[in-house]
Amino acid sequence: MDLPERVTEICVRCLLKVALSKEESEKTQKEVEMALLALSCIELYNGVENELYLNEIKEIIQYHQKCGNLTPFAYQSAWLFLIYRSFYDEDLVAAVVNELHFVEDARRELGDLSKRVDRKRKEEENEKRRKETKEELLLIRWLRMLVIEKRGGRRGG
Structure with missing residues (x-):
């Protein structure tokens, strides 16, 4: 050797x-x-x-x-x-x-990995939706404040 x-x-x-x-x-x-x-x-x-x-x-x-x-x-x-x-x-x-029992193990591992990937994608999509929702809510609040301000401006002016 x-x-x-x-x-x-x-x-x-x-x-x-x-x-x-x-x-x-x-x-x-x-x-x-x-x-x-x-x-x-x-x-x-x-x-x-x-x-x-x-x-x-x-x-x-x-x-x-x-x-x-x-x-x-x-x-x-x-x-x-x-x-x-x-x-x-x-x-x-x-x-x-x-x-x-490699085939059984490989099938189980692939199934587990697939589930984790799917779950992670769903979590990312949900997080993205939540962020969009938060951004949308902030946008709506700003728009409401502008509307209120404009109305207040008409009343006072």
């Missing part, structure tokens, strides 16, 4: 150790998210053996499926790390499909 592969192996082990943390503090969750993001960026062909990460990444995904401890971004990063390595490995494909 050459030096870059050895360094990558060490990094993968360290990142997996961080990502395996089950502590739920905000700081730890950020560290887990960053570790999983870094793992998902490691190139496909870099000499990292399946045995080095398969059990750990499966444990991370299965724990999230059970407890929901990861942010959506961290969870997607864990899947990316695994999926990128499953292209040419039938055992990994079987694990992804049969043990980890």
Whole structure:
């Protein structure tokens, strides 16, 4: 094993150790998210053996499926790390499909994301309407004041 592969192996082990943390503090969750993001960026062909990460990444995904401890971004990063390595490995494909139920998870995640996007759009539209309504109300108040002033001006003048 050459030096870059050895360094990558060490990094993968360290990142997996961080990502395996089950502590739920905000700081730890950020560290887990960053570790999983870094793992998902490691190139496909870099000499990292399946045995080095398969059990750990499966444990991370299965724990999230059970407890929901990861942010959506961290969870997607864990899947990316695994999926990128499953292209040419039938055992990994079987694990992804049969043990980890990727299709069900992906469908659920996409549904949740779609709902959040729709909800955010509706909130933005409602906020825009509220702002328009506030602006309209202010405009109407100013117009009323002008009408009152004009009427008062006629009466007094």
